[in-house]
Amino acid sequence: MYSSATTGTPTQPRTALRPPTAAGGRPGQGQAPLRDPRALAAGRGLLPRQADQLAARNGIGGDRLFRGRALEAATADRLDPAALQTPAVRAVLANIARICPGFLPRQVLREGSRHILIAGTIGRSPVVAKCLAPQALRSEHAEQLIERFHHEVSVYRAFVRHRPPVRLPRLVAADHDRCVLVMERVPGRQAARERHPVSAPTPGELRAVLGSIRSLNLWRPPTDVFGKPLDYQTEIARFHSVGQLTDRDAGDLRALLHGLAGSPLQLCHGDALLGNILLAPSGPVLVDWEQTGWYLPGYDLAVLWSVLSGDSAARRQISQLAQSGGTVARDAFLVNLVLVLMREIRLHDVPGAGEEQRIMIRRLYDDAALARRAVRTAVGTR
DSSP: OOOOOOOOOOOOOOOOOOOOOTTOOOOOTTOOOOOOHHHHHHHHTOOHHHHHHHHHHTTOOHHHHHHHHHHHHHTSSOOOHHHHTSHHHHHHHHHHHHHOTTEEEEEEEEEOSSEEEEEEEETTEEEEEEEEOHHHHTSTTHHHHHHHHHHHHHHHHHHHHSOOSSBOOOEEEEETTTTEEEEEOOOOEESOSSSSOSSOOOHHHHHHHHHHHHHHHHOOOOTTSSOOOOOHHHHHHHHHHTTSSOHHHHHHHHHHHHHTTTSOOEEEOSOOOGGGEEEETTEEEEOOOTTOEEESTTHHHHHHHHHOTTOHHHHHHHHHHHTTTOHHHHHHHHHHHHHHHHHHHHHHOOTTOOHHHHHHHHHHHHHHHHHHHHHHHHHHTO
């Protein structure tokens, strides 16, 4: 959803002038005020502890150091006045001000056709405001987008009552009617900026991501808190009607679904793309909870598998994890995988695709053929 890594340019230390007079008054003309040693430390390559020692030697108290650190955090983002003055951004800023009068915008992280993300502060706390774009409210898909946004707000509120075992941004405020969501801004970087990344995360990062997803999937909150975003029979019929699934494909998937009728569902993020996972110092942070709910086991793993076509080792690790629960877990993962791949093909196989996109589409068709064969094998072994 957003990248929380700061993009400001570090302050370069200037040549020190004469220190203030011993009388303690304001420095006179041609004199420079004593600077926060944290800023000097950044230019000298000192560690925070060494900066504190420097502050003690210069007689600067902890209060002044604290103010310096707060100022540094507040000015980390580059101000972009032009981006903050576009009509769409100004419209959503007015909606944000209704629920957070103290919100100070700093940077537009994204201004898309569906969502607008604005980084800012409330007091000393860095936050991110996520809003539906005004043009999205006028589009033909407005009803669906509003429903998804309301669902995400409900999920964040549910997580306040039932704390999940994974890290996610803390809810600050929300306006259900105006589609505004204000949440904590977590420091970190996206696991990938593209939906289908060219390079996968490192093995250590992937293990951490899979560990967080596994923890969420094994969590058992009250069943009435979250809904069921995906109707599997309807999805099979939809892809069958447009020719993406053959009669045999649809029959095989329905046969597996029949065998999974009594198996328990699993709480899934629903859109576990690498772009929706932040790699923070404290571990992975999951964002964008618009499609969270109860799915057949392995849905999140199927989403990850579908976008990691360039890393066979990562796919092998995901497949082993998905099938570690036995035959039922294997069949559920395969049903999820076929439907996720059909969705990816429908999303990307459009006229006017460039060469890179055509290569990705060919890979998706190859992956879909592989998943179909696996489904047929699974049906034959039941």
